[in-house]
Amino acid sequence: MNADTPPPTDAERWQADPVGMSLPKLSPRSRQLYTTYWLAWRRFLAGREVPLEAASAIEAVAFLAGERLNPTTQARYRRVLGQVHAGGVLCGALPPGNPFEDLGNEVPRREQPRSVAFTPPERALLLRRLEGWHPLDVQPQRDRLLISLLLSEGFTLSETAAAKVEHLSRGEDGVWSLEIGGPRRSQWRTLQLSELTADALQAWLPRLPKPETPLIPALPGMRGPLSRQPAFRAVQAFLNQALQDGVLRRLPGDTGPAALRNSAIVAWLSEGVPHAEVxxxxxxxxxxxxxxxxxxxxxxTRDALYQTHRVQDAAGVPHGPLEPAGEP
Known part of the structure; x- marks a missing residue:
């Protein structure tokens, strides 16, 4: 840019990239999808010879009806296009008014965010609480190991249920590893366990009778793995106690086992762990x-994730369908 050329105004930047300016935190894939929504809306207006600045709810209703969308997708169209219009008004590229404003912008149940996580500082507090928790009874010892596998190692609940004593190994350096897997090839991996999980493991292993015993059993016979509902209750009991003791100030929504796994992944990303390793x-x-x-x-951290997306897109790496969950 010439030194004498003034930088573009917000309105000019919006005109060049309306979706990106209005919804700056979208992933590259979602931005691509939502740009197709916007372009379809612009083509519809052009076909009716209606300037964008003069579009009203009449055109918006006709556009949505003509696209023949299912209710979930139509709700997403309304929400996204309304937000892009609002972004144009906010930066001065469009006059006041929004053709989608009165059409509703609710988020369909299927698209409501289902993922919750603790922040890295909150996770660190919970890990410290686990470090200081040394129960003597059987069930709390099992629950401590379960929570450590979720929160420290980032395992899924189904992976903890499938783990058996015979899947454990210990290197010459004393470091424990656990082979874990699932129906997909990518799920099979051997991971070194953290000191916290190893500590919980050493307290728990003497309780287990056989190598084929589930690592996280339902008790008392220890033949079957812990099922979903008791595992959920164990996690909630731990978190509720942390809340009562002031370790936590809030619970971010539906905080079950998945929230602990998500917290581990968020922490790894925030620490700069390479995305392939995550x-x-x-x-x-x-x-x-x-x-x-x-x-x-x-x-x-989000920008770094999206930059990796762009690198993969440029390299032609395949990815999933262009249907976001819970955005924007």
Whole structure:
């Protein structure tokens, strides 16, 4: 840019990239999808010879009806196009008014964010609480190991249920490893366990009778793995106690086992762990799987994630369908 050329105004930047200016925290894939929505709206207006600045709810209703969308997709169109229009008004590119404003912008139940996580500082507080918790009874010892596998190692609940004593190994350096897996090839990996998990493991292993015993059994016979509902209750009991003791100030929504796993992944991303390594640790195959956690990342971490997306797109790496979950 010439030194004498003034930088573009917000209105000019919006005109060049209306979706990106109005919804700056979108992933590259979602931005691409929502840009197709906007272009379809612009083509519709052009066909009716209606300037964007003069578009009203009449055109908006006709456009949505003509697209023949299912209710969920139509709600997303209304929400996204309304937000892009609002962004244009906010930066002065469009006059006041929004053709989608009175049409409703509710988020369909299927698209409501299902992913919650604790922030890295909150996770650190919970890990310290686990470090200081040394129960003597059988069930609390099992629950401590379960929570450590979720919160420290980032395992899924189904992976903890599938783990058996025989899947454990210990190196010459004394470091414990656990082979973990699932139906997808990407889920199979061997991970070194943290000192916290190893401590919980050493307290728990003497309780287990056989190598084929589930690592996290339902008790008391220890033949079957812990099922979902008791595991959920164990996690909630731990978190509620942390809340009562002032370790936590809030619970971010539906805080079950998945929230602990999500917290581990968010922490790894925030620490700058390479994205390929995050995927390996979490047993995930594609980078798109991390997009659902993007709203929980700080700007720097989210931008780094999206930059990796752009690099993969440029390299032609395949990814999942262009249907976001819970955005924007």
């Amino acid at each position: 995927l390996r640790r979490a047993g995930l195959q594609r980078l798109d799987a991390l997009d659902r956690l993007a709203p929980m990342l700080d700007d720097r």
